[in-house]
Amino acid sequence: MSAPPPIGPRALMGRSARAPLLAGLAVLAVTWILLWAGQAAPELPDTAAAAETGSCVLPGPEMRVRHMDVLFEVRDEVVRDGRRNAEWALHGCIECHAVADAAGVPVGHDDPRHFCRSCHDQTAVAADCFSCHRATPETADGHTVAHHPAGRAHSGDAL
Amino acid sequence: MTDPRRTSDRPTSACPMAETDAPRPAGRSRRQALAAFAAGAAATMLAPGVVLITGAAPGAARPPGTPASPAQRWGLLIELGHCADGCARCVEACQTEHGWHAGDHGAHDPHWIRLVSATDDTHGRTLNLPLMCQHCAAPPCRDVCPTHATFRRADGIVLVDRHRCIGCRYCVMACPFSARFFTPGALTDQRPHMPRGQGTAEGCTLCVHRIDQGQIPACVEACAAAGGGAMRFGDLADPDDPIRAALAELPTARLRPDLGLGTAVHYGDL
Numbered sequence: 001m002s003a004p005p006p007i008g009p010r011a012l013m014g015r016s017a018r019a020p021l022l023a024g025l026a027v028l029a030v031t032w033i034l035l036w037a038g039q040a041a042p043e044l045p046d047t048a049a050a051a052e053t054g055s056c057v058l059p060g061p062e063m064r065v066r067h068m069d070v071l072f073e074v075r076d077e078v079v080r081d082g083r084r085n086a087e088w089a090l091h092g093c094i095e096c097h098a099v100a101d102a103a104g105v106p107v108g109h110d111d112p113r114h115f116c117r118s119c120h121d122q123t124a125v126a127a128d129c130f131s132c133h134r135a136t137p138e139t140a141d142g143h144t145v146a147h148h149p150a151g152r153a154h155s156g157d158a159l
Numbered sequence: 160m161t162d163p164r165r166t167s168d169r170p171t172s173a174c175p176m177a178e179t180d181a182p183r184p185a186g187r188s189r190r191q192a193l194a195a196f197a198a199g200a201a202a203t204m205l206a207p208g209v210v211l212i213t214g215a216a217p218g219a220a221r222p223p224g225t226p227a228s229p230a231q232r233w234g235l236l237i238e239l240g241h242c243a244d245g246c247a248r249c250v251e252a253c254q255t256e257h258g259w260h261a262g263d264h265g266a267h268d269p270h271w272i273r274l275v276s277a278t279d280d281t282h283g284r285t286l287n288l289p290l291m292c293q294h295c296a297a298p299p300c301r302d303v304c305p306t307h308a309t310f311r312r313a314d315g316i317v318l319v320d321r322h323r324c325i326g327c328r329y330c331v332m333a334c335p336f337s338a339r340f341f342t343p344g345a346l347t348d349q350r351p352h353m354p355r356g357q358g359t360a361e362g363c364t365l366c367v368h369r370i371d372q373g374q375i376p377a378c379v380e381a382c383a384a385a386g387g388g389a390m391r392f393g394d395l396a397d398p399d400d401p402i403r404a405a406l407a408e409l410p411t412a413r414l415r416p417d418l419g420l421g422t423a424v425h426y427g428d429l
Contacts, residue, residue: 075322076322079318079320079322080320081226081227081312081313082221082226082313082371083223083224083226084223084224084368084371085223086223087223091351091352094351108347131345131356131357132346132356133349133354133356134347134350134351134354137351138350
């Protein structure tokens with residue numbers, strides 16, 4: 001009983017033809033790794049308010065991974081159960097991390113410099129929080145909470 | 160933290176209408192706060208049955224992280240006889256507090272609270288009636304909502320969870336008081352505590368963010384401070400709440416009692 005006829009790439013090219021292909025793949029891989037390593041990971045922009053506060057509600061690396069889960073959990077607790085805790089309010093994030101333009105005016109979510117977009121643009125994750133939520137600190141009529149003692153939202157800003 | 164995927168928010172009570180008569184545990188800290196409130200002359204007796212609430216809390220603020228209590232049932236008493244012609248302090252206060260503004264689209268514009276003027280043809284008496292979400296015990300808006308975005312909080316406040324609202328506008332159609340509105344266009348510059356956005360329904364929240372801090376709704380505060388002192392806010396389920404004494408004393412009525420919705424807004428001199 002004879003062996004079945006060989007199929008696949010090995011059958012279509014000999015050893016001499018495979019060597020340049022492997023070399024090419026290796027070059028591609030090295031190039032990709034170099035490009036990837038050369039690209040800076042997205043970082044939250046530094047802001048004075050964040051520096052003043054010094055710490056977030058969770059350690060930075062944990063916030064990087066879990067902030068979306070935290071936001072989802074907190075929103076249900078606040079809106080549906082009425083469990084308000086200003087420390088975890090979305091507006092607290094904005095108070096600390098809002099990026100101002102050259103004129104000192106905080107930029108909205110339509111600006112690529114907005115702190116959420118500084119990462120979300122690169123990761124191609126669309127966040128629709130700001131179709132309803134305010135994306136900048138409130139500055140008019142005395143309601144700004146940019147520099148309150150705790151560095152976070154006051155108790156009225158937990159929705 | 161709770162499971163964000165849960166969807167059930169229906170009241171567990173078999174008879175939601177009976178909730179205002181539910182017994183309450185004695186010795187609550189709220190009552191102590193109320194006693195202090197009265198003793199501290201935060202409420203001023205102007206005339207028999209007329210109490211000017213000067214902005215102090217009707218109850219203590221709940222500690223952070225404490226859920227709304229089903230033992231409470233927040234409501235309003237509005238004495239229309241004290242509503243002066245042309246006074247719109249409550250409406251202005253609501254607009255400032257929540258950042259909504261009526262445009263030029265008539266009934267399609269948001270009117271979380273609006274003044275309805277009604278004249279009785281037989282004797283020509285005109286009523287100026289502030290109308291807002293009545294925070295029904297059995298809210299039709301909640302019943303028709305396909306995504307449970309409209310829900311009734313444990314303390315009886317009817318809210319829209321915009322995270323779930325798909326903008327179907329069923330609630331706008333279902334409300335017998337036309338107290339629900341739809342946001343058709345993109346908004347910016349919302350108040351930090353009051354997110355509002357395109358494609359979602361909205362209405363009076365009874366200033367839930369203030370209530371949770373032990374404050375009274377903005378309309379009630381403005382009415383007491385600069386209006387006719389017609390509005391009162393309180394816990395309808397608390398026999399010791401001043402609003403209960405006022406309701407027992409004054410002739411009041413609710414809108415559309417024939418619908419059996421158990422509304423939480425009581426009107427005097429209706």
